[in-house]
Amino acid sequence: MSATNIRLVQFSLGPDKQSEARAIAEKVVPLIRAQKGCERCEFYADDQAGDYGLVVLWASKQEADTAAAVIGPVLMPALAAAKGAPNIRLFDVYELKQ
Helix, strand or coil, X not given: CXXXXXXXXXXXXXXXXXXXXXXXXXXXXXXXXCCCCEEEEEEEEECCCCEEEEEEEECCHHHHHHHHHHHHHHHHHHCCCCCCCCEEEEEECCCCCC
């Protein structure tokens, strides 16, 4: 089965916050990966700029939304140290036929 949605979570912690970013990743990535419909979850980083995020491929919008109710109460407190509000968006995936 291929993903139909991608959730992007982008946030900034500021420079030299690698250990804080790693702690967030270690807390939320396993939780996200355990949710029904999660096909892939990766944490990405630009340590020099202090920008971080998650990209999650979901089998369906419904499963992404259902998982958000479980993940949000863990993720949002973990992002309390972020500079500004995190940018969290859900996108449709277009499959191109060749």
